[in-house]
Structures are given as structure tokens and as C-alpha cells.
Amino acid sequence: AQKVTQAQTEISVVEKEDVTLDCVYETRDTTYYLFWYKQPPSGELVFLIRRNSFDEQNEISGRYSWNFQKSTSSFNFTITASQVVDSAVYFCALSETFGGNEKLTFGTGTRLTIIP
Amino acid sequence: DADVTQTPRNRITKTGKRIMLECSQTKGHDRMYWYRQDPGLGLRLIYYSFDVKDINKGEISDGYSVSRQAQAKFSLSLESAIPNQTALYFCATSENAGLAGHEQFFGPGTRLTVL
Numbered sequence: 001a002q003k004v005t006q007a008q009t010e011i012s013v014v015e016k017e018d019v020t021l022d023c024v025y026e027t028r029d030t031t032y033y034l035f036w037y038k039q040p041p042s043g044e045l046v047f048l049i050r051r052n053s054f055d056e057q058n059e060i061s062g063r064y065s066w067n068f069q070k071s072t073s074s075f076n077f078t079i080t081a082s083q084v085v086d087s088a089v090y091f092c093a094l095s096e097t098f099g100g101n102e103k104l105t106f107g108t109g110t111r112l113t114i115i116p
Numbered sequence: 117d118a119d120v121t122q123t124p125r126n127r128i129t130k131t132g133k134r135i136m137l138e139c140s141q142t143k144g145h146d147r148m149y150w151y152r153q154d155p156g157l158g159l160r161l162i163y164y165s166f167d168v169k170d171i172n173k174g175e176i177s178d179g180y181s182v183s184r185q186a187q188a189k190f191s192l193s194l195e196s197a198i199p200n201q202t203a204l205y206f207c208a209t210s211e212n213a214g215l216a217g218h219e220q221f222f223g224p225g226t227r228l229t230v231l
Contacts, residue, residue, distance in 0.1 A: 035219060043224065044225065045208075047221070084132050091158060092121040106160075108157060
């Protein structure tokens with residue numbers, strides 16, 4: 001069965017520091033997708049990125065970057081020069097197609113606090 | 117206007133009461149989902165529907181039921197609410213895809229408290 005582990009329950013860093021959020025997954029599929037979502041204090045879930053299992057190229061979007069390594073089943077998320085607005089709970093998620101049905105499994109989330 | 121809406125946004129009820137949470141979407145997506153979020157547990161799938169005639173149980177469906185009234189509407193019911201159903205509930209939608217991996221779009225959430 002698919003599983004997503006976010007071992008870091010809470011992280012606090014001082015503003016402008018870099019921070020990496022870890023995500024390790026388990027799946028039996030060769031075709032799957034990985035996601036990151038952000039949940040700010042207001043509670044909504046905001047989609048950040050999707051990566052498919054055939055594309056191991058790292059991605060950078062402004063201060064955000066993602067490192068996908070199939071060899072270690074990891075999809076880590078780094079925020080550079082963190083800002084207070086980055087304070088949120090971040091969820092990693094895995095989607096695989098099993099028996100024709102697509103399901104999304106979430107990790108338990110990492111609460112990130114940026115200290116001004 | 118929001119693409120995925122949930123009503124009510126907050127609800128306090130008593131043990132044993134029947135509760136319905138409603139979700140509507142204007143995205144034209146075929147697929148709809150209900151999740152609950154509990155502290156430290158992330159989001160867990162309750163039920164999902166890939167089209168109007170399709171209903172599937174998720175990871176934690178006991179104590180819940182759903183109704184897909186139309187492509188745009190997906191309701192979650194608690195027939196007899198109990199305190200451990202106190203949680204934040206999210207509705208989500210996604211495209212019906214030949215390829216897996218379309219992102220899910222979430223509603224704003226419904227905070228339910230069962231006393």
C-alpha cells in the first residue's frame with residue numbers, strides 16, 4: 001500500500017534562513033505522482049507542485065525548490081530565504097493508479113514556523 | 117467566486133444528531149472527494165466519487181454516508197454524530213483523467229464539533 005512519511009512534525013527557523021521539509025514515500029506502482037500542498041493559518045489547502053515518477057528533474061519556483069530522488073523515494077521541499085508568510089503546515093502527497101482508481105494519500109504534515 | 121464551496125463553514129452539534137455537509141463546485145470536474153483532517157494525522161479520505169453514478173468508500177468511511185446529487189454537488193452525512201467525528205472536513209475535486217495525477221482542488225473546509 002502507498003504511504004507518505006513526513007518525519008518532521010514541527011520546524012521553527014528564523015526569518016531569512018533556508019529550510020528543507022522532508023518527504024519519503026512508498027509505492028508499488030511504477031507510475032505515480034507526488035504533490036506538495038500548503039495550509040496557511042487560514043486553513044485552506046493550496047496546491048504548490050506536482051511531479052510525475054518519470055521526471056526526476058529538480059524544480060525551482062522563486063524561493064521554492066523541490067528535489068525528487070527515486071533512488072531514496074524522497075521528494076523534499078526547500079524554502080530559501082524564508083519569510084513569515086511561509087509559516088504554514090505543509091503536506092506531501094502521493095497519487096497512484098491502482099485497479100484503475102486514482103487515490104491521493106497524504107503525509108501527516110510538517111508545521112513550519114518562521115520566527116521574525 | 118470560489119470554485120469549490122462548502123456549507124456550513126462551522127457547525128456545532130450534539131451527539132446523536134444527523135448532520136449533512138454540502139459541497140458544490142463550478143470547475144466542471146467529474147471527480148469529487150471528502151476528507152477529514154485531524155491534528156497530527158493529516159488528511160484521510162472518507163468517500164470519493166468519479167462520476168454521478170459512482171460512489172466509493174475511502175480509508176475511513178464508517179459512520180459516514182454520501183450522496184452525489186449532480187456532477188457539481190457531493191454531500192457528506194453523519195447519520196448519528198459522535199464526539200470523535202469532531203474534525204475539519206474538506207471537499208475536493210479533480211479532473212477525470214486518462215492519466216493519473218491531476219491535482220485536487222480543495223474547498224475552504226467545514227469545522228465540525230460534536231459535543
